[in-house]
Amino acid sequence: MESHKLAMRVEQLEAFLRFISAAQTEIRFSALPVEQIVQKHGENLEFLRLCGENCREGCSFITAWKSGVNAGAKGKGFNEKDIILLHDFGSEFGASDTDGQLSHCSLYYELVSDRLKNAREEKTRKSKLYQMLGVFSGMAAALLLC
Amino acid sequence: MDNYSDPRFDSAAKAVCERIGKYFKLLPRDIKNQTQELRLRVNKPVSICCTGGIYFLNYSGRLVCYPDDDTMIANKGDVEECFRNICSYSIYSHQNEIKNGFITLSGGHRVGISGTAVFHNGEITGMRDISSINIRIAREITGSATELFHALNNDISGGLLLAGAPASGKTTILRDIARQLSNGTCGDMKKVAVIDERGELAGTYMGVPQNDLGVCSDVLDGYPKAEGIMQAIRSLSPEFIICDELGGSDEVSAVKQGLNAGVSMISSIHAGSIEELMMRKQAVSLLKTGAFGCVAMLNGHAEPGKITGIYKAGDLLAKTDRGTDSNLCGNPCGIYGVA
Numbered sequence: 340m341e342s343h344k345l346a347m348r349v350e351q352l353e354a355f356l357r358f359i360s361a362a363q364t365e366i367r368f369s370a371l372p373v374e375q376i377v378q379k380h381g382e383n384l385e386f387l388r389l390c391g392e393n394c395r396e397g398c399s400f401i402t403a404w405k406s407g408v409n410a411g412a413k414g415k416g417f418n419e420k421d422i423i424l425l426h427d428f429g430s431e432f433g434a435s436d437t438d439g440q441l442s443h444c445s446l447y448y449e450l451v452s453d454r455l456k457n458a459r460e461e462k463t464r465k466s467k468l469y470q471m472l473g474v475f476s477g478m479a480a481a482l483l484l485c
Numbered sequence: 486m487d488n489y490s491d492p493r494f495d496s497a498a499k500a501v502c503e504r505i506g507k508y509f510k511l512l513p514r515d516i517k518n519q520t521q522e523l524r525l526r527v528n529k530p531v532s533i534c535c536t537g538g539i540y541f542l543n544y545s546g547r548l549v550c551y552p553d554d555d556t557m558i559a560n561k562g563d564v565e566e567c568f569r570n571i572c573s574y575s576i577y578s579h580q581n582e583i584k585n586g587f588i589t590l591s592g593g594h595r596v597g598i599s600g601t602a603v604f605h606n607g608e609i610t611g612m613r614d615i616s617s618i619n620i621r622i623a624r625e626i627t628g629s630a631t632e633l634f635h636a637l638n639n640d641i642s643g644g645l646l647l648a649g650a651p652a653s654g655k656t657t658i659l660r661d662i663a664r665q666l667s668n669g670t671c672g673d674m675k676k677v678a679v680i681d682e683r684g685e686l687a688g689t690y691m692g693v694p695q696n697d698l699g700v701c702s703d704v705l706d707g708y709p710k711a712e713g714i715m716q717a718i719r720s721l722s723p724e725f726i727i728c729d730e731l732g733g734s735d736e737v738s739a740v741k742q743g744l745n746a747g748v749s750m751i752s753s754i755h756a757g758s759i760e761e762l763m764m765r766k767q768a769v770s771l772l773k774t775g776a777f778g779c780v781a782m783l784n785g786h787a788e789p790g791k792i793t794g795i796y797k798a799g800d801l802l803a804k805t806d807r808g809t810d811s812n813l814c815g816n817p818c819g820i821y822g823v824a
Contacts, residue, residue: 372575399503400574433574436611440577
């Protein structure tokens with residue numbers, strides 16, 4: 340179970356990294372509004388999908404992002420610190436000119452990359468541990484039953 | 486429809502921050518109907534401009550003629566929230582508009598913004614510290630150009646220049662002219678190209694015009710007028726080209742090209758009176774192109790859409806050349822009289 344959570348976190352962070360990269364491209368080349376960027380590139384992440392839905396229902400982007408993250412990021416692999424990072428990203432997303440937004444995306448790309456690196460290391464280290472624990476527990480249970 | 490809803494007002498008021506917007510929402514429909522502008526200024530009373538004058542919003546949700554202790558004050562946060570709302574929380578996608586000082590909302594409502602200019606290499610590249618916001622409500626009044634068509638015997642193929650002060654209804658009439666020409670309300674259906682540089686005429690949102698410009702209208706959204714005119718001539722074979730607020734020298738030469746291509750031009754220009762119009766160099770240059778057979782003068786913001794006189798361009802130019810600007814052709818309302 341714990342091992343699965345670690346794998347999910349890696350997947351979610353990878354997906355968010357891909358989203359930031361797509362957002363950067365859209366901002367640079369098509370100046371697409373944030374609402375449409377989320378709707379176009381956010382299908383793989385539950386919180387982005389919810390944010391897009393909230394926007395379609397008429398919420399302001401800030402409100403849509405906040406409620407999307409609150410409802411769709413918890414329990415999907417992101418930890419508490421990741422969620423704070425997602426809120427921070429959303430609060431400034433779209434709030435400046437093109438150069439400002441490209442810098443904003445680059446900064447968060449780096450921050451998420453660091454987290455992804457840690458998540459991968461944690462996954463490799465701990466998932467082996469959890470697997471071993473599982474094997475030993477199984478063996479112990481078998482011995483006890485015998 | 487209840488006593489509080491006016492779709493045009495409500496769609497424009499959506500741009501206002503939540504704290505103030507909820508009061509706008511509760512204004513009675515007859516007030517909403519008359520409203521021309523919603524204005525927010527940092528640390529100043531929230532006001533609305535109606536046909537009858539300027540009113541201030543108070544915390545009871547009522548409008549008063551003079552600000553008092555109960556008048557609602559817009560703070561910096563309100564204006565900033567409003568600004569981000571107007572930009573759909575995507576300031577980078579409105580950079581050019583911000584540089585020019587206005588943003589067009591879905592529905593064609595134009596939002597004027599003021600703040601501190603940001604310079605780069607001697608050119609204005611943006612704006613910071615937004616200090617005031619003016620939301621102009623775009624009205625779509627079906628039939629607002631009918632009087633004009635009647636006065637001109639349904640023939641505006643010689644070109645028409647609408648002149649009027651700000652908020653006199655120029656854009657509303659242009660929109661209805663486009664609709665009537667392309668729907669064939671006043672004769673055969675015409676192919677109309679609308680050059681909508683500021684997005685006010687069609688109010689295009691995500692490629693879909695929000696205002697009805699008729700069945701045979703093509704909209705060139707966001708094109709600078711001169712380039713839009715050339716593009717329309719090259720690719721759309723229009724019979725009429727309609728655009729708002731002409732004036733630049735490149736636009737004058739584009740109008741000439743349009744004339745050579747056999748297209749009728751319909752446009753608007755800012756001018757408080759016919760005398761003021763003829764004192765403006767760019768207006769005279771436009772009339773001299775021969776693309777505008779007539780000039781229709783609008784009354785002003787007190788009676789939006791009301792035409793005070795229609796003049797033949799040739800006569801106006803002749804009077805200007807002779808250096809006299811009074812008593813045009815013996816009739817203060819022009820050749821055609823008041824429409």
